[in-house]
Amino acid sequence: MTVNQTAQHAIGHIQINHVFKNYGAHTALQDISLDIPAGSVTVIIGPSGSGKSTLLRTINHLERVDGGFIQIDDEFIGYRKEGNKLYELKERDILKQRKSVGYVFQNFNLFPHLNVLQNIIEAPLAHKKLNKDQAILKANQLLGLVGLREKAEAWPKQLSGGQQQRVAIARALALDPKVILFDEPTSALDPELVGEVLSVIKNLAKLGTTMVIVTHEIGFAREVADHVVFMDQGKIIEQGNVQQMLENPKEERTKNFLSRVL
Ligand code: ADP
Secondary structure (H helix, E strand, O other), X not given: OOHHHHOXXXXXXXXXXXXXXXXXOEEEEEEEEEEEOOOOEEEEEOOOOOOHHHHHHHHOOOOOOOEEEEEEOOEEOOEEEEXXXXXXXXXXXXXXXXXXXXXXXXXXXXOOOOOHHHHHHHHHHHOOOOOHHHHHHHHHHHHHHOOOHHHOOOOHHHOOHHHHHHHHHHHHHOOXXXXXXXXXXXXXXXXXXXHHHHHHHHHHHOOOOEEEEEOOOHHHHHHHOOEEEEEEOOEEEXXXXXXXXXXXXXXXXXXXXXXXXX
């Protein structure tokens, strides 16, 4: 269990309310509701195609929802409310809102034409959140946090996958997000590089930022999660703490899934 269970952070409370998402005739998310306390670590597990990634992407409005809504600290994500109706925000306002939701992608997505330091300072400068000296100072602190202080001047292609992902995590932290979303952060890595990325994420969990992590690494989930959610076919089948979900799941589908991945 993590120290943030005694969460002093009052920010980063995610509420997912009856969310639906369709791709044509296919329903990718079917009535998903989830309350994620500020400062907690939630791990989402489930078979491929069960909607985990889609759910994560709706939390920062990379995907529009077709029903329901999502709030972070009572602010509607992607929408504003007028009377009883929700209206989608303008692109500019969506981008502004996205600053408070960090996203770590499966494939790192670093800017190849920028070095490590430039990758990290890009967003704080673009959003005029920090001046250049402040942004560089902060980037170096974040590189220290992910164990890559000596790589500030390196180019992404000179780094291993594990190092690139650690830079991507530092970059996601540069805007002091309320929430960080991790979409299978280790699935593109060679097995020997998985551990270094998971250990950085484990350290972050202690800092008290709300984290939602989609992963197949059940051992990692056991160590880091306050809450585990099992999804199948666009629905939440079961959720609970590590003990309930990984040691003593109730639903057959959860048991079957775990017996295949453990
Ligand atoms: P998971 O992350 O659990 O593997 P996804 O959220 O990626 O699952 O996908 C859920 C379902 O939605 C799958 O059937 C997938 O094929 C479908 N899907 C995801 N993204 C798209 C898209 N952009 N267009 C059409 N179908 C999609």
